[in-house]
Amino acid sequence: MNRVINSDTLTLAEATTFFIQTLASEDFLYSQETIKTYKFNFEQFIHFITQRDHAKTTLANITVGDVEEWLATMRRNDYSHSTIHNRVCSLKLAFALFHDYHYCSDIMSKITLTKRSKSRRTRANKTKTVALTKEEVKQLLDTVRSYTVRYSTTYLKLNKKKLDQTPSYSVNGEQWSAKKLRDYLFLTVLYCTGLRKKEILSLTKGQYNPTYHLFKAVVRKGGYIQDILILDLLEQYIYVNDTLPISLASLLELWLKDLPDTSKLFIISASNGNTITKTWSRRAKLPMQVKPHQMRHTFGTHLGNLGVNPITIKELMGHKQLATTENYIHADYRDMANNVSKLKLYSATIDADYKITKLEE
Numbered sequence: 001m002n003r004v005i006n007s008d009t010l011t012l013a014e015a016t017t018f019f020i021q022t023l024a025s026e027d028f029l030y031s032q033e034t035i036k037t038y039k040f041n042f043e044q045f046i047h048f049i050t051q052r053d054h055a056k057t058t059l060a061n062i063t064v065g066d067v068e069e070w071l072a073t074m075r076r077n078d079y080s081h082s083t084i085h086n087r088v089c090s091l092k093l094a095f096a097l098f099h100d101y102h103y104c105s106d107i108m109s110k111i112t113l114t115k116r117s118k119s120r121r122t123r124a125n126k127t128k129t130v131a132l133t134k135e136e137v138k139q140l141l142d143t144v145r146s147y148t149v150r151y152s153t154t155y156l157k158l159n160k161k162k163l164d165q166t167p168s169y170s171v172n173g174e175q176w177s178a179k180k181l182r183d184y185l186f187l188t189v190l191y192c193t194g195l196r197k198k199e200i201l202s203l204t205k206g207q208y209n210p211t212y213h214l215f216k217a218v219v220r221k222g223g224y225i226q227d228i229l230i231l232d233l234l235e236q237y238i239y240v241n242d243t244l245p246i247s248l249a250s251l252l253e254l255w256l257k258d259l260p261d262t263s264k265l266f267i268i269s270a271s272n273g274n275t276i277t278k279t280w281s282r283r284a285k286l287p288m289q290v291k292p293h294q295m296r297h298t299f300g301t302h303l304g305n306l307g308v309n310p311i312t313i314k315e316l317m318g319h320k321q322l323a324t325t326e327n328y329i330h331a332d333y334r335d336m337a338n339n340v341s342k343l344k345l346y347s348a349t350i351d352a353d354y355k356i357t358k359l360e361e
Helices: 012-023 032-052 064-076 081-100 134-146 153-158 160-165 178-193 197-201 233-238 248-256 270-283 292-305 310-317 322-328 333-360
Strands: 168-171 174-177 214-219 225-229
Touching (some): 012 081, 032 081, 064 081, 134 233, 168 178, 168 248, 174 178, 178 197, 178 248, 178 292, 197 270, 197 292, 270 292
Antiparallel strands (some): 214 225
């Protein structure tokens, strides 16, 4: 980066625009959500500066003292360490870019954060996400499948025309509303792919490949592209001793049949995604309110219980570091014991076959 510019006349608004445009360029692989976060953090700093001193209108006017005062204000207002750290990282990146382009000196190189204090907000005291057991997943999905909306006689009379026009789907001889089918698929795809909520809400009909039962070219966190397998966890783990009531592949085919190729798989907001999981966990009378990210933890845990290699789980979950994957795998020790016993039986069978083979030779 060798472009020389007049740093004295660069306004704070222009600096913000330059920062965001640079992050969105091909030199960086930040997702839109990450760019949005950096933009918000930098704008918060600029707002603080301009409110404190209206004379500061250019980037060259900002000093180390301004940054330190901003940090002190956040600490006085009891901002969490993670929030402060996040905002400092945003400023460090911004001023490193400004320095590279000769806009100003890298004032953030002189800023150091104090260590995290031992308060109620420390990681040790943070509530860990609990994965659902396979019985709880089965109970959740069975509740959606068997749920029937009961309307009062008065409601039916007043809304007959509206209800007649509402699309429905024939599933195993039953009539499912579009909302019921959508909710069932949303929960099932969450569980069988391990995708993050934002990743699943970005899926389109055109990305689904029925031949290989996967979603093509899914944009993962960090901006990289990955094909996502839809694992048969329901059949292999949840309903292993029962007949799988409904095939996920057939439900997806039914749901996607009338959608245009460019349509989103689930046309819902992020908050609606939370509502779906919380509503059905309440109706299923589970001991906790389930969140979409909890289904991701459950995905990782159940793969671990099935004996899948952690490195494979890491790739399926889209993690960069194996240590991150280990936080998602909460082993069910009863299942682990069953798997170990099966492993011993398998090992004994191999030994027996080997000995017989040796004797025959």
